[in-house]
Amino acid sequence: xxxxxxxxxxxxxxxxWEAGCTIGVGYPGTPSTETLEHFATLPDVYAExxxxxxxxxxxxxxxxxxxxxxxxxMKHVGLNVAADPLxxxxxxxVNAGLVLLVAxxxxxxxxxxxQDSRNYAAASRVPMLEPSDSADAREMAIKAYEISExxxxxxxxxxxxxxxxxxxVLETGERxxxxxxxxxxxMLKYVMMPAGARLRxxxxxxxxxxxxxxxxxxxxxxxxxxxxxLGIICGGADYQHVREALPEASTLKIGMSWPLPPKKIxxxxxxxxxLYVVEECFDYxxxxxxxxxxxxxxxxxxxxxxxxxxxxxxxxxxxxxxxxTPRATDQEVPNRPPALCAGCPHRLVMAELxxxxxxxxxxxxxxxxxxxxPLSALDTTVDMGASISMVHGMELAxxxxxxxxxxxxxxxxxxxxxxxxxxxxxxxxxxGNVCILDNRxxxxxxxxxxxxxxxxxxxxxxxxxxLPGLVRALGVEDVVEADPMDLSQVRGAIQHAIDEPQLTxxxxxxxxxxxxxHREPALVVDPTVCTGCGVCISIGCQALGRDRETGKAxxxxxxxxxxxxxxxxxxxxxxxxxxxxxxx
Amino acid sequence: xxxxxxAQKPDHTITVLLCGVGxxxxxxxxxxxxxxxxxxxxxxxxxEIHGMAQRGGAVSTIVRFGSQVASPVTxxxxxxxxxxxxxxxxxxxxxxxAPEGHLLVNDNAVEPLPVLIGQANMPADAHGELQRLGAxxxxxxxxxxxxxxxxxxxxxxxxxxSAVLPFSVEIWHDVIAQRVPPKTxxxxxxxxxxxxxxxxxxxxxx
Numbered sequence: 001x002x003x004x005x006x007x008x009x010x011x012x013x014x015x016x017w018e019a020g021c022t023i024g025v026g027y028p029g030t031p032s033t034e035t036l037e038h039f040a041t042l043p044d045v046y047a048e049x050x051x052x053x054x055x056x057x058x059x060x061x062x063x064x065x066x067x068x069x070x071x072x073x074m075k076h077v078g079l080n081v082a083a084d085p086l087x088x089x090x091x092x093x094v095n096a097g098l099v100l101l102v103a104x105x106x107x108x109x110x111x112x113x114x115q116d117s118r119n120y121a122a123a124s125r126v127p128m129l130e131p132s133d134s135a136d137a138r139e140m141a142i143k144a145y146e147i148s149e150x151x152x153x154x155x156x157x158x159x160x161x162x163x164x165x166x167x168x169v170l171e172t173g174e175r176x177x178x179x180x181x182x183x184x185x186x187m188l189k190y191v192m193m194p195a196g197a198r199l200r201x202x203x204x205x206x207x208x209x210x211x212x213x214x215x216x217x218x219x220x221x222x223x224x225x226x227x228x229x230l231g232i233i234c235g236g237a238d239y240q241h242v243r244e245a246l247p248e249a250s251t252l253k254i255g256m257s258w259p260l261p262p263k264k265i266x267x268x269x270x271x272x273x274x275l276y277v278v279e280e281c282f283d284y285x286x287x288x289x290x291x292x293x294x295x296x297x298x299x300x301x302x303x304x305x306x307x308x309x310x311x312x313x314x315x316x317x318x319x320x321x322x323x324x325t326p327r328a329t330d331q332e333v334p335n336r337p338p339a340l341c342a343g344c345p346h347r348l349v350m351a352e353l354x355x356x357x358x359x360x361x362x363x364x365x366x367x368x369x370x371x372x373x374p375l376s377a378l379d380t381t382v383d384m385g386a387s388i389s390m391v392h393g394m395e396l397a398x399x400x401x402x403x404x405x406x407x408x409x410x411x412x413x414x415x416x417x418x419x420x421x422x423x424x425x426x427x428x429x430x431x432g433n434v435c436i437l438d439n440r441x442x443x444x445x446x447x448x449x450x451x452x453x454x455x456x457x458x459x460x461x462x463x464x465x466x467l468p469g470l471v472r473a474l475g476v477e478d479v480v481e482a483d484p485m486d487l488s489q490v491r492g493a494i495q496h497a498i499d500e501p502q503l504t505x506x507x508x509x510x511x512x513x514x515x516x517x518h519r520e521p522a523l524v525v526d527p528t529v530c531t532g533c534g535v536c537i538s539i540g541c542q543a544l545g546r547d548r549e550t551g552k553a554x555x556x557x558x559x560x561x562x563x564x565x566x567x568x569x570x571x572x573x574x575x576x577x578x579x580x581x582x583x584x
Numbered sequence: 585x586x587x588x589x590x591a592q593k594p595d596h597t598i599t600v601l602l603c604g605v606g607x608x609x610x611x612x613x614x615x616x617x618x619x620x621x622x623x624x625x626x627x628x629x630x631x632e633i634h635g636m637a638q639r640g641g642a643v644s645t646i647v648r649f650g651s652q653v654a655s656p657v658t659x660x661x662x663x664x665x666x667x668x669x670x671x672x673x674x675x676x677x678x679x680x681x682a683p684e685g686h687l688l689v690n691d692n693a694v695e696p697l698p699v700l701i702g703q704a705n706m707p708a709d710a711h712g713e714l715q716r717l718g719a720x721x722x723x724x725x726x727x728x729x730x731x732x733x734x735x736x737x738x739x740x741x742x743x744x745x746s747a748v749l750p751f752s753v754e755i756w757h758d759v760i761a762q763r764v765p766p767k768t769x770x771x772x773x774x775x776x777x778x779x780x781x782x783x784x785x786x787x788x789x790x
Contacts, residue, residue, distance in 0.1 A: 003622075005619075005622060005630070109633050110633075133629070133656075169622065237655075243655070244655035309657075311655070312657070314659070325683075326661045326680070326681075327679060328679065332708065333707060334698050335698055336672070336698075338640055339697045374701045534702075537702070541700075542700070544700065546701070556695075
């Protein structure tokens with residue numbers, strides 16, 4: 001046993017490792033990514049990134065049938081992708097323990113929505129554990145394997161950004177790897193044809209009853225009686241916020257969010273004068289507690305917000321506690337949104353798509369930032385792979401006049417969900433233009449490997465994908481390869497795509513600026529040449545701005561990496577390298 | 585700590601908010617602070633935001649320590665110490681500062697993209713406003729550069745913060761030695777000491 005400070009994500013990995021899990025799979029996604037990254041560094045395990053979450057869960061199911069305890073990790077929206085196997089594995093059950101970590105993003109710090117994964121547990125009828133800190137996360141990961149094997153079901157662990165990315169103190173334990181579980185062929189259990197599925201549906205009903213009995217007695221759900229006038233049902237990070245805001249309150253800490261324990265909830269309600277539910281994002285507990293016929297009171301001062309992250313202060317306000325008056329300044333404080341990095345290979349593509357007045361269907365990745373001013377290039381961002389499918393739909397509707405239709409999608413996102421979308425356009429003889437931005441990494445989540453670049457999680461030998469070959473093999477006839485760091489190539493490729501009536505796929509390949517520490521000397525603006533026209537400013541580089549006094553361009557030498565994108569767009573050759581020659 | 589503070593925080597948890605611009609090293613600073621707290625025998629929680637916000641956006645790390653820490657986050661009016669790695673971020677996070685809290689600021693401004701492209705303005709007088717607000721303003725970036733440790737702004741700021749925290753200098757030196765690359769230990773300890781000296785000087789002469 002040793003005391004360590006671990007993130008919730010790392011703690012889930014640690015718990016799984018101690019429970020003898022030997023196989024970890026997943027797809028990166030904030031705030032879940034570090035779970036599998038940490039697991040991959042622990043001794044005697046196999047870990048891999050999969051192309052997407054559906055594949056990951058299916059790999060995990062195979063490994064479970066093969067008799068090994070398995071961990072699969074993803075973010076909340078990843079569970080949408082993995083929902084198809086999840087709902088059927090909920091019927092088949094497992095062999096060796098199968099635990100799925102899903103990390104939600106209340107407050108929408110790095111996601112496209114704020115969905116609450118507890119609803120998936122209830123909808124698929126798969127048990128879900130909900131840790132409140134890293135120590136909980138480790139212990140619950142161990143318990144999740146016991147539950148998975150005892151009840152013959154995958155077990156979900158729901159984390160959230162404040163559990164996943166908060167480091168708290170915990171004690172680690174010894175590892176115990178169970179014997180590999182023997183597999184026995186069982187058609188009615190594992191082949192989900194109607195005959196087997198109908199029987200498994202009945203088994204799932206029985207299992208729900210058994211899990212509910214378990215929920216009544218397990219210490220995962222913990223009643224803590226303090227002041228009996230105030231009782232609060234809460235779980236996850238919200239439990240910690242309640243303890244902070246209302247330390248006097250009695251609490252029923254829900255550690256198992258599906259199925260809930262009706263008797264324990266009713267008993268807690270009878271022990272307190274007034275019962276409240278405190279939860280962020282969604283009325284998941286509240287609706288279920290009310291459905292039991294238990295009276296839930298509204299906070300005395302004001303309701304809790306229906307969306308966003310909860311904090312102790314929000315809870316204090318709702319319960320009528322005094323809050324300090326925050327200090328204020330009358331100074332103007334400008335926004336500081338995230339932006340594409342200096343030297344980012346996505347920048348010129350975004351700038352040129354805007355210049356072409358394209359209608360651009362975006363996707364999920366760093367290039368989503370191309371939607372922000374001054375680039376303002378993207379029209380949409382929906383889900384992984386949607387760019388290509390939406391290009392097809394937009395073209396079917398006739399496109400937008402004088403605005404050529406483009407999709408932009410990154411390498412990892414294309415491998416995740418773009419291939420089938422592109423196949424759809426080819427199959428149905430659609431038109432439109434697709435840019436695959438191959439920056440040789442899964443950048444937004446922190447430079448993970450993926451099937452396109454052939455870098456694997458544990459650095460095993462792999463295979464770099466022939467991306468143009470794959471696109472041609474799908475049946476795309478017009479495939480263009482271009483260097484996105486070269487303005488003339490970017491402009492030429494985009495113009496070609498606009499001129500050609502059929503489907504064009506442009507593959508822009510250049511590594512993410514963060515993959516290498518290499519920097520060229522910072523560029524400088526020659527003020528005798530610069531006219532202050534602002535074209536360079538319009539590409540939105542964090543190292544480049546307009547001088548307030550002169551109106552001319554200026555470059556921050558600490559931020560510039562000498563990529564020359566700004567120099568290439570400058571029509572006056574005013575941006576030069578430190579030797580004084582034009583930097584192109 | 586005032587009486588009303590004590591009533592709200594029976595366990596005397598101290599909240600430190602570290603704020604800055606993505607890439608400025610707030611995460612290492614949070615690590616050092618958390619290690620110093622655990623080495624002093626305290627419970628600690630460190631909460632960070634990763635992902636999209638890191639791409640040059642405004643970032644913050646919350647470190648809370650005490651005998652037993654509950655929530656990992658904080659609210660306006662509750663941060664006992666706010667350490668800003670950049671002066672605009674100091675003003676943005678000012679509402680978080682507790683009534684009796686201490687504001688420590690790296691006196692250095694980084695223009696965000698909306699300012700660079702001319703769609704927003706920097707604060708008219710961040711330095712003056714922060715002085716009026718009673719902030720300890722130090723040129724941490726300059727000190728780090730002069731010390732030959734250009735990436736050491738965060739360590740200089742932790743040195744300055746140490747002047748208003750109850751951890752011994754020995755504990756800080758130990759955690760720096762544990763956490764930074766071996767070749768940079770000496771330079772980082774020197775940067776830490778300088779930050780501490782500058783802050784102590786400012787606080788005592790005020």
